[in-house]
Amino acid sequence: MSWREKGQRVRVLLLQADWYLCFGVVFLLCVLVGFAMVAMKLDTVLNDADALPIEAVAVKGERLYTEDSEIQVALQDLMERSFFSADVNQVQDALEALPWVYQASVRREWPAKLKIYLVEQKPVAHWNGDAWLNIYGEVFDAPIKEGIPNLPFLTGPEEQGKSVLTTYQQLGELLRINGFNLQSLSLSPRHAWHAELNNGIRLELGREDKMARVQRFIHVYPKLAQQDKQVATVDLRYDTGLAVGWDDAQKRAVN
Template identity: 75%
Template sequence: MSWAEVGQRWKLRLVQVDWYLCLGLLFLLLVVISLSMGAWKLNLIVNDADALPIEAVAIRGERARTSDEEIQVALQDLMKRSFFSADVNQVQDALEALPWVYQASVRREWPAKLKVYLVEQQVVAHWNGDAWLNIHGQIFDAPKRSDIGALPLLAGPEGQSKVVLTTYRQVSELLKINGFKLDSLSLSPRHAWHGSLDNGIMLELGREDKMARIQRFINVYPTLVKQSKPVAKVDLRYDTGLAVGWENAQKESQ
């Protein structure tokens, strides 16, 4: 066999090898294109609110102050998305932005439903006049409602709501077991405590030993009510004693 014949055979083999390589690359390219087209079409379907709409939202949990209409308004834009493209975190945020909603949990339920569980705010007091305080001592803003009964009036500096609520519970419990009801409690910017009872008596408790001072008031009250003048104010900011302001005396001074 001559060198020319050998060279010709190698050329044929190289041509054959290149042909198989081209066919393989072409097949791989077709596969990639097909997968990309499939993924693109799937993405269109998944995000198409007409193809996969959210057909229902199931609301669970006890609701006394959050209406269906408020929920519908809060979710009206989010409901325009498809079942898969709807962001449950955004749905949760939209619901928790409602004034009387404390917490919301959201999950998808195949094929076209969102399940929502709501927990409403449990209000325990008014805070600084126009806000509310929940059972955790957290401040929240919500419209006034006529269906909420009498609540204590609490007040204090920014960041002190939990401290004021805790102190109110302690002082109120001590007064309650002795026949008194605490209507309001406030903490001044200088950290002095002021309270008032449902019978109109004002209590000045100062900064320290507030529980001991409340007990001192309880102990001396039977003596105070024996006086001919009704008590208007009791100043307990003393180490061992107290000062009493009489109602008639205050009216005369005014």
């Protein structure tokens, strides 16, 4: 075979290779376009609330203060979305924004249902007048609801909620087992403690030795109760003894 014939054969082979390459590129492009169209169609269907609506929402968890109407408002935007496009994190945030909801969890259940579990705040005390403390000593704001039990009134610096609650529980237990009921407790900006019993007696406890001072009050109270006047205040901010304020504003020293 001459060099000329060899050259012609090589050119034919190169043309065939170019044709196969072009065919392969065109086929690949067609496949990619097909996949893109399918993905767009699938995305449209998955985000179509009419095609894949959320048909049911199941709400579980003990609820005392959160009403169905509040939950419906929180889920209003969700119900306009499809089962797959609904953002469960967004739904969770919307539910936890409700004043009496402490925690919410949301999950999808095939084919068209959402399951929601709510944990409500458990108030244990009023805090600074218009707020509440929960069982963890955390401050939260919520409107007053029917059915909330009588709770103690605690006050103090905003960041001291947990500390005031812990002190209330300790002092309250000591007083309770001795026949008293601690109704309110406050911590001043200078960290002095003031307590009030349900019988109206106010206790000035100062900054230190709160438990020992309350124990001193418990020990001496039977003597005070024998008097013919009602005790108004008992100042326990002394190393020994105490000062008593009576309803007529007269004071007597008791040692």
